[in-house]
Amino acid sequence: MPTRTAIDALQRDAAADAIPATDAALLASIACGDRHALATLHHRHAAMLLGMLHRLLGSRADAEDVLQEAFLQIWRKAGEYDPARGRAVHWLATLARSRALDRLGVAAARRRLDASHAASDVVDACGDDPSDAATDAEEARRVRRALAQIPDTQRAVLELAYWNGLSQSEIARRLDAPLGTIKSSARLGLAKLRGLLGDDESSQGLS
Amino acid sequence: MTHDDYRDALAWHALGGLPAPELAAHLDTCSPCTAELDRLRDTAAHLALTAPPLEPSPAHLARVLDAIEAPALPRIVVRPIAAPARRPATRQPFGRVLGVAAACVVAVLVVTQVGLLRELAAARRQIAVMRATGAFLSSPDVAIVALAGRHAHATLAFQRSTGRYVFLSDDLDPPPPGSRYQLWVVADGVEPADVVVAASAHGRLATPPRGDAPFLFGVSLEPEDGSDEPTGAMLLLSPVVRTAG
Numbered sequence: 001m002p003t004r005t006a007i008d009a010l011q012r013d014a015a016a017d018a019i020p021a022t023d024a025a026l027l028a029s030i031a032c033g034d035r036h037a038l039a040t041l042h043h044r045h046a047a048m049l050l051g052m053l054h055r056l057l058g059s060r061a062d063a064e065d066v067l068q069e070a071f072l073q074i075w076r077k078a079g080e081y082d083p084a085r086g087r088a089v090h091w092l093a094t095l096a097r098s099r100a101l102d103r104l105g106v107a108a109a110r111r112r113l114d115a116s117h118a119a120s121d122v123v124d125a126c127g128d129d130p131s132d133a134a135t136d137a138e139e140a141r142r143v144r145r146a147l148a149q150i151p152d153t154q155r156a157v158l159e160l161a162y163w164n165g166l167s168q169s170e171i172a173r174r175l176d177a178p179l180g181t182i183k184s185s186a187r188l189g190l191a192k193l194r195g196l197l198g199d200d201e202s203s204q205g206l207s
Numbered sequence: 208m209t210h211d212d213y214r215d216a217l218a219w220h221a222l223g224g225l226p227a228p229e230l231a232a233h234l235d236t237c238s239p240c241t242a243e244l245d246r247l248r249d250t251a252a253h254l255a256l257t258a259p260p261l262e263p264s265p266a267h268l269a270r271v272l273d274a275i276e277a278p279a280l281p282r283i284v285v286r287p288i289a290a291p292a293r294r295p296a297t298r299q300p301f302g303r304v305l306g307v308a309a310a311c312v313v314a315v316l317v318v319t320q321v322g323l324l325r326e327l328a329a330a331r332r333q334i335a336v337m338r339a340t341g342a343f344l345s346s347p348d349v350a351i352v353a354l355a356g357r358h359a360h361a362t363l364a365f366q367r368s369t370g371r372y373v374f375l376s377d378d379l380d381p382p383p384p385g386s387r388y389q390l391w392v393v394a395d396g397v398e399p400a401d402v403v404v405a406a407s408a409h410g411r412l413a414t415p416p417r418g419d420a421p422f423l424f425g426v427s428l429e430p431e432d433g434s435d436e437p438t439g440a441m442l443l444l445s446p447v448v449r450t451a452g
Contacts, residue, residue, distance in 0.1 A: 035272060035377070036360025039353040042268050043446060047260035055258040064267060071271045085245040090252030097255065101223065140256040147257065161222040162254045168219065187218035194250040 023088035024081070031079035038075055045089060046071075048136040049096045055163060056100040066103055070096040089136070101165060146196035154189030157182055210240055221247030268351050269344045269364075343373060354424060354443035361443050363390075363424055370415035372401070374408045379443075382428060389429040391437060394422035399433065421447050 023044070029037035046067065053063035053070075073095060081091050147155055156175055160166045168186075172179045213230055220226045221244055226234070234241055343349060348368050354361040361376035374390065382388055388403040392414055400412045403426060416422045426443040 034360065035275060036353055036355060036362060038275070039268055039272065039351070039362050040355055040360070040446075042263075042271065043351075043353045046263045046267065048256060048258075050263050051258040051260040052255040054261050060261070063261070064263060067263060068267065068271055068274065072274055075275050086249030086252070090249050090255075093252045093255035094248060097223070136256060136260065139253075140260075143253045143256050146253075158222065158251070158254065161219070161224065162251060165223065168224070183215040183219065186222055187215050190218050190221065190247050190250050193253065194246070197250070197253060 023092070024083045027074075027078040027081045027088055027091075030075060031081075038071065041074070041092075042071060045092055045136060048089075048140075049092060052093060053096060053100050056097065057104065062103065063100075066099045067096065070099050073099065089139075104165070143193075143197065146193055149196055150189055150192050153177060153181065154185045154192060157185040158189045158193070161186060210237070210243075213240055214243075217244050218247055220244060221251045223251075265347065265349050265351065266345045269341075343371065350448065352424060352445040352448055354426060354445045356426075356441070356443040359443060361426065363445065365412060365415075367416065370412040372409060372412055374403055376407065376443075379426075385431050386428050387431055387433070388426050388442075389433055389437075391425045391427065391441075392416055392422055393425055394420050399435065400424070416448070423447050 023041065026037040026041045026044075030041065049070065050063055050067050053066050054060055057063050057066065070092075074092065077095070081088060085091075147158075150158075153175060157171055160171045160174065166174065168179060168182050171177075172182045175182070177185075213233060216227060216230045217240060220230065234244065343366070344351070344364055346366060349364050349366045351362060351364045354363060359376060359379040361374060361379060363372060363374050365372040379388070390400040390403050390412075392400045392412070394416060400414050401408075401410060424443075424445040425437070425441040427437045427441050428439045429437070
């Protein structure tokens with residue numbers, strides 16, 4: 001029967017040596033043509049990215065298509081990732097979101113205000129708890145806690161802009177607020193979010 | 208205008224808004240504002256994590272890898288070919304020589320055809336294997352797990368219901384003489400799953416993961432006869448797998 005010592009040795013190996021520690025390292029390997037690094041990155045973040053794409057596009061089939069396009073783009077552009085400019089997981093999310101917005105077209109994205117909220121509710125029911133996206137899940141909880149601490153108008157501006165692609169004027173009309181307030185709310189909201197998330201940013205293991 | 212005058216516009220741009228031409232021109236020459244835009248984008252990207260995660264279909268990764276491996280189709284250029292001018296038929300004085308030459312040509316064609324048929328049969332076998340692998344990878348309860356180590360990587364697809372697996376690695380060196388790679392399932396204990404003798408292998412896991420308990424896969428270098436528990440360092444490890452049984 002295997003001994004506990006053997007399990008401890010395995011876990012020690014995993015922690016010390018065998019598993020690439022960071023997404024940035026995986027992207028560097030992908031830039032050198034390492035398909036397995038791409039598979040590892042997919043294993044780690046595909047669920048998070050697919051959730052985001054589903055919320056943006058409202059269709060699982062479209063979301064999976066765009067996710068595939070995004071990973072092909074990651075394969076081609078991994079060498080362009082610069083750790084000094086931000087965390088790798090955010091680079092992935094930004095790249096995937098851009099693909100989704102390309103597919104929607106800005107005008108279509110803006111028309112999808114109500115549908116996208118409905119879509120996010122549906123995802124809750126069918127979303128798994130992907131084991132290897134555990135770090136993403138922890139990070140998501142942290143972000144949600146931070147967003148909850150942001151003033152309502154600032155949070156609404158961030159979410160309407162990010163998820164619905166609304167223009168500043170459209171957000172002003174929807175929130176019945178002056179345009180100047182909307183413009184400053186985007187800046188203040190991001191600054192507040194950065195402040196709330198920034199303290200332990202360096203401790204995150206994803207980049 | 209100063210950097211402060213662009214603060215609101217930078218934040219909006221970071222959220223995905225198109226920059227005004229003036230801001231775009233400013234960003235071309237202002238590194239502090241470019242750096243601030245990077246920071247704002249990094250902050251905005253946190254929002255992506257708040258969408259409920261959604262697990263891709265089991266075959267999604269295989270489709271991505273297939274698309275990567277698919278070579279670009281060669282570009283075919285069709286050029287018109289001028290018809291050769293007809294020559295009047297002339298009588299060949301060396302009929303026998305021509306007969307021998309024709310026999311040689313036939314012989315070469317037969318040999319070539321036999322070779323081609325063999326290659327065709329091998330290609331058909333390869334296609335059958337690929338089809339079977341594709342069908343396996345598309346099965347509903349097949350999970351694909353990436354294993355990684357300092358010097359090698361691998362992908363393991365396995366089916367919980369049957370224990371069948373396919374193991375693939377491009378960069379796992381052949382095991383030294385007298386040793387072989389061994390695949391392990393690490394859960395409550397460490398149990399040998401199978402013996403992986405080469406960079407690619409398939410079969411059934413000797414000890415499939417049981418129940419819903421989380422586990423991971425590992426590959427170590429072991430003596431040729433195999434081991435009951437790992438004696439060497441883990442060269443490859445997967446992340447923890449929590450696939451429901």
